Amino acid sequence: MTLNEELTAAQRCVDDLVRTVGRLEQRMGTGALELRRVRADADHLRESLALLREVSAQGPQKEGPPLVPLTDQPYDHTLWRDADDEGLGAGGRHAP
Template sequence: MSVHDDLTSVQRTLDELLRSVGRLEQQLGGGLEMRRVRADADHLRESVALLREVSEGPATAKRPALVTISDAPYDISLWTDTDDEGLGARDRHAP
């Protein structure tokens, strides 16, 4: 099965779930529990829509641009007059 077929199957099942939730809501009323079930079903619908959007995107995933890191040594002045991270300032002592 392709991703498209799987998403279509999930969407059909979710549509049936939403219809069933609607029928239950009519029979049981809109109490707290029913509102939670309705909210969960709505979140599922939104999540499936997001999955569908992602799956219909470009066939190849975009790779982040590579960053070249120079082999030249760093400027030593970058490391002077700074606190050692996690150790505090040089002239102070731990409590």
């Protein structure tokens, strides 16, 4: 399936969900907290899918900043000579 077909299928599913929640509201009433939460979640899904469609229509996204490679070599211990250990304080000092 193409991206557009996938988005259309997802939109159909969300539309079905919204219709089903509407039928549940008719049967149960809109006062139930759980049903209001389901309605809010369904509305958020609809909004999120609309945003996803907008992003996909813009084409491929730009890449972020370049990745910085990290080596497996240990750090130079002199970098941490005067640093405090979090929760332990500076090395060589004792608690009162």
